[in-house]
Amino acid sequence: MNLVTPDIGLIFWQGITFLVVLFILSRYAWKPIMKALRDREDSIQNALDEAATARKEVDELKKSQANMEEAARIEKDRILKEAKLIADKNLEEATTKASKIIGDAEEAAKQAIDKERQAAIADIKSQISTLSVQVAETLLKRELSDSNKQENLMQELINDLKVN
Template identity: 45%
Template structure:
């Protein structure tokens, strides 16, 4: 029964041993353990702060990425709009130039037609004049072949000349 009910000496030496062990632990182990725990706690706080900073940085980067994407989309739209406007302007310029060239060609053709028409009219007049001269020559030859007709023609011309 000695083991179930400890004696006063055993309790005394157990308390002394406990206090001695407590003193040694406090002197040599407690401070390093508390320091390690404190360092560990500080490390965890720093890691949490770093993680929070990283999260904020990621949010900022994501916001920057969204802003950059929006700017890129806007720039792309502006470039496409400018390209469309340039294409439309080029088409309009080409149409205008083609219209001007067509007008010039029409004017040149009209001038050529007028020139050809005038040349044809002059040639026709010359031809008609030549034919008229030939006809008049033949008529005069036949009229002047007979002496009586020559005298009659001279008298009628003199009569007309005095009347005019």
């Protein structure tokens, strides 16, 4: 029962033992324990700071990536517009060249047709004149076979010349 109701000597020695243990702990153990706790606290704080920095960097990278994606989209749209303009311009140029070639071909065909028509007309005139001469020759042979008819024809021609 002495432990339940301690006497003064026991309390005194327990106090001295406590103070000695406290002195030894404060002298040799307290500082390393506190240093370890402070180091642990500092490492945790550093880890939290690094995590916050990393979070900020990730946010900045996300923003940068979003900006780069937007810039790439804008550049893609610009390139597509340029390609469409170039394609439209090339199509227009090709259409213009084709129209010019077709127009030139039509003009050449018209000229060729006109030349052929003129040649055909000249040939027809030549044939008509040849036929006219042959008809006239035949008529004159019939008309002039008789001497009375010849004199009458001469008289008509002379009369026609006087009138004109």
